[in-house]
Amino acid sequence: MALLLAWDGLGAGGVAREAHGLYAHWYGTLAQGAFPSGDPLWQYPPGAGPVLLAPGLLLPWLTYFQAFVAFTLATDALVTYALARGGREPRGAWLWVAGLPLLLHIPLARYDVQVTALAVLALLALGRSPRVAGGFAALGALVKVWPALTLLGTPRGRTTKEAWTAALASAAALLLTLTLVFESPFSFLRGQTGRGVQIESPGGTALMIARRFGWPGAVRYQYGAFEFVGPYVELVAAAALGLTVAAFGVLLWWRTRARAWSEATPYDAALCAVLMFTVTSRVISPQYLVWLLGLAAVCLTSRYTTQRPVALLIVAAAALSSLAYPVLYEDVVAGTWTGCAVTGARNALLLGGAFVSFRSLWRGTKK
DSSP states (O other): OOOHHHHHHHHTOOOHHIIIIHHHHHHHHHTTTTTTTTTTTSSOTHHHHHHHHHHHHHHHHOOHHHHHHHHHHHHHHHHHHHHHHSOOHHHHHHHHHHGGGTTGGGGGTTTTTHHHHHHHHHHHHTOOOOHHHOOOOOOOHHHHHGGGGGGGGGGGHHHHHHHHHHHHHHHHHHHHHHHHSSSSTTTTHHHHTTTTTTTTSSSHHHHHHHHHHHHOOOEEEEEEEEEETTTHHHHHHHHHEEEEHHHHHHHHHHHHHOOOOOTTHHHHHHHHHHHHHHHHHHHOOOOOHHHHHHHHHHHHSSOOSSSSSHHHHHHHHHHHHIIIIIIIIHHHHTHHHHHHHHHHHHHHHHHHHHHHHHHHHHHHOOO
């Protein structure tokens, strides 16, 4: 992965561009005590600031890019150690070690490994200390929102109360600190309002195929991604948002109806929730697979998990995802039949994984 990143010429190339340029630029702004409020590409919660600052502060003798990669590799090692020592089964650590390279060098050039580490630590800590788990979940949520879903499957009663109380307290304390230390901590909210339908999302796949049959839309680079513009795009985006709301409702319905909890239920619920929110999103970036691999690895640390088939589907989706970007990304942007096939197959695996995941979760907790 590191060699591929150093070369950075596979397929479309430019995978390291974000860490080389964008992250380094944001580091310079953050180091001066302000969030990049005037940058439309800044679309992340305020907790992302300390994560992007950390490489330059901890390893000042390196270039920012070198420090970022080193920091990511160290975080990867931490996740591996936590999976190997925190679970009863070794399969979880092996899935992480063998599955992450399927995404080629993308994980080393994005900060999603760090976010996934917080989610993994939250889940693995839940059985020992719900308060610690809540703290990690809150930190992850303030970095990239989705780790809040790690608390969806906490057992009812004291564990849920302690975990959520700790999460809310930790989030409030960190937000207060960031508000006092940095300027414009909530500027990221403006960056989310104009997002469209990314070409790699399920909705984007539908529009990509429609374009092959005469739909007059086009692809435009905006908000840091290639998105569709043209007739019905807003309708597809609204439908994706509606499906996300529906997914949230289904998960709440499961939560109220579930009766049997095992040690793996919080793990399984977290994977199911993130899968459902991923496949209903109008944006799917290749690094999203890092999240799913991490959560699937946590599930496999328990012999009681219901998500083994889902983990295999995620591994296959990760392999196809690296074909979609960067290997065949020019075909994806151009909307060729090859691009349609690769993104369609990847998204079909994720959609199938979400269905199998929820069905297995429901069957495992309905007794």
